[in-house]
Amino acid sequence: MAAIYSLYIINKSGGLIFYKDYGSSGRMDTNDSLRVASLWHSMHAISQQLSPTVGCLGIELLEADTFDLHCFQSLTGTKFFVVCEPGTQHMEGLLKVIYELYTDYVLKNPFYEMEMPIRCELFDINLSQATQKDRVALLGR
Amino acid sequence: MQFFGGSDISPSPPAPTASGNNAHMMYVFNRNGVCLLYREWNRPLHTLNAQQDHKLMFGLLFSLKSLTAKMDPTSMDKGNLGVPQLPGQGCSFHSFRTNTYKLSFMETPSGIKFEIMQFQFLGRGFGENIRFVQIILITHPKTGDLRESLKYIYNLYVEYVVKNPIYTPGAPIRCELFNTSLDQYVRSISYLLFKPRPSGTGDLVLQKAYSLMLISIIKALISVSKSVVKNLGSRDILNII
Amino acid sequence: MIGVGKIKQYSNVLDKPLSKGKQEVSSSAFAFLFSELVQYNQTQVDNIAELERRLEDAGYAVGARVLELLCHRDKGNRRETRLLGILSFVHSTVWKVLFGKVADSLEKGTEHEDEYMISEKELLVNRFISIPKDMGTFNCGAFVAGIVRGVLDGAGFPAVVTAHFVPMEGQHRPRTTILIKFGEEVLRREARLAVPCDIIGSLFDFCVCSSEHGNFNDLVKAIIATPVDVKYTISLHPNSFDLGQDELS
Numbered sequence: 001m002a003a004i005y006s007l008y009i010i011n012k013s014g015g016l017i018f019y020k021d022y023g024s025s026g027r028m029d030t031n032d033s034l035r036v037a038s039l040w041h042s043m044h045a046i047s048q049q050l051s052p053t054v055g056c057l058g059i060e061l062l063e064a065d066t067f068d069l070h071c072f073q074s075l076t077g078t079k080f081f082v083v084c085e086p087g088t089q090h091m092e093g094l095l096k097v098i099y100e101l102y103t104d105y106v107l108k109n110p111f112y113e114m115e116m117p118i119r120c121e122l123f124d125i126n127l128s129q130a131t132q133k134d135r136v137a138l139l140g141r
Numbered sequence: 142m143q144f145f146g147g148s149d150i151s152p153s154p155p156a157p158t159a160s161g162n163n164a165h166m167m168y169v170f171n172r173n174g175v176c177l178l179y180r181e182w183n184r185p186l187h188t189l190n191a192q193q194d195h196k197l198m199f200g201l202l203f204s205l206k207s208l209t210a211k212m213d214p215t216s217m218d219k220g221n222l223g224v225p226q227l228p229g230q231g232c233s234f235h236s237f238r239t240n241t242y243k244l245s246f247m248e249t250p251s252g253i254k255f256e257i258m259q260f261q262f263l264g265r266g267f268g269e270n271i272r273f274v275q276i277i278l279i280t281h282p283k284t285g286d287l288r289e290s291l292k293y294i295y296n297l298y299v300e301y302v303v304k305n306p307i308y309t310p311g312a313p314i315r316c317e318l319f320n321t322s323l324d325q326y327v328r329s330i331s332y333l334l335f336k337p338r339p340s341g342t343g344d345l346v347l348q349k350a351y352s353l354m355l356i357s358i359i360k361a362l363i364s365v366s367k368s369v370v371k372n373l374g375s376r377d378i379l380n381i382i
Numbered sequence: 383m384i385g386v387g388k389i390k391q392y393s394n395v396l397d398k399p400l401s402k403g404k405q406e407v408s409s410s411a412f413a414f415l416f417s418e419l420v421q422y423n424q425t426q427v428d429n430i431a432e433l434e435r436r437l438e439d440a441g442y443a444v445g446a447r448v449l450e451l452l453c454h455r456d457k458g459n460r461r462e463t464r465l466l467g468i469l470s471f472v473h474s475t476v477w478k479v480l481f482g483k484v485a486d487s488l489e490k491g492t493e494h495e496d497e498y499m500i501s502e503k504e505l506l507v508n509r510f511i512s513i514p515k516d517m518g519t520f521n522c523g524a525f526v527a528g529i530v531r532g533v534l535d536g537a538g539f540p541a542v543v544t545a546h547f548v549p550m551e552g553q554h555r556p557r558t559t560i561l562i563k564f565g566e567e568v569l570r571r572e573a574r575l576a577v578p579c580d581i582i583g584s585l586f587d588f589c590v591c592s593s594e595h596g597n598f599n600d601l602v603k604a605i606i607a608t609p610v611d612v613k614y615t616i617s618l619h620p621n622s623f624d625l626g627q628d629e630l631s
Binding site for chain 2: 005032047051055064
């Protein structure tokens, strides 16, 4: 069973720009993944409103009954989140790595239009390498 | 007790799991989203008025539940996004964490049929499931798993609210006994008396708190030893210390 | 006053030694700048061929300047005059200055005599670029092809230079090959140069070089008849292509 179920990247206005499934049962269709992404975007914003103290940056980790959801928001508002098995380690590190790949292979690509769905071959290749189980385990060092 | 099988307060409340527990506030909602109880212990920031705050919180939990039910990677049939699900149905969540707080969430398990029968028997059910509530506890982000603590709070609720004959189901909770026992328990969770720091300095503060505790223990020891060994000279006291 | 003496003040800017310059540039800064260059040019064109041409033109300007700079800096104002010489100059010296490494390979085309190929497993400009499927065989290496063309053209080796993706076995990514097709006159000159090089010696290469359209036999005769002092003069100006036949005879 895969440790990581799926990966989402949403732009600063809540639109899904990247979705990859790594073998969860009952795969979501495009419409559902779009809806889930925009729902997460607003939940993330509301969680900041409800903070008891100042300086809240939104949900980092959601622990559900059957999965964990780790979320990382870049300074420009792009959100990356992975859905993984409960208790999976090193997900923050993995999200940082994915963010780095995004800045390298998506933002430096002259054929990528900002805020639009990501279709970059190089990003896909490097992402599939980064999400391999043994690579993720190495992040712990 | 038989009617409320399993509702006995466990003999000893679960020990706070991680050091640095510090509760900010707590909400209790019923199924219809009415805020039955709102307690606040440490909340420097208020962005909204109370009513809006409660609405927003209930809405957030509702949406997060439908989100987790939809995202559940282990089930094939997930239903449609946004369709309300019966309690205990679908994949729910028990906590989320931001950089400034951690929200722990508990929804009482289902078994609705059984409950309604009970209340009909008691003659004050009004078709509403009094025991079905959502308990939300907001604490310091570094707090550990609070699922057991929430269960304990739920037991308090059952004991002091549900079993209170004067309490009208669906009305805000005004039970003195419940509030005091709740405060007491939450205080036992946040036994380290320091303000939460969002980042970095946590360990240092912890050390400080420990050293403060140590100092107070030593002080207590001194006073005890003074009273016990009144007749001894001061040199002996020093030796004891 | 520590440190004051370190920076010597030159009254005349021309007296200042030519510095080696900063050897490293941020790869991200370059990647973003290049990305913008491509994006800007994309707004100015209607089709991919035109985009490729514009990128090549941008590279050409770089190449011409790089040649000038490197000849002055590394070669004491001399430059290569032979085909293989200039190719290895591009493959090693130019590549090292621009990309910090020597190109992966330099090969001669198997099908055509006038074709040479410089191949790179991962070209610096292509490092972060994924070509969308609808753009077909477009390669941003056109910019590098332009640089190579600029260098070759400036050195007197007019050529048509293009960049291509060549799929590699067992590799995710295809490598980029810069294909150089020299002009006819370059090949003819090279053929003429090849003979005297063996017979008379390299001193006369330059004379032959300079008289592309002259009769070879006449020229050899002229050289043999030339007094020693003239030969001496020629060797002092080895890079001078303008040394006409008139001067020799």
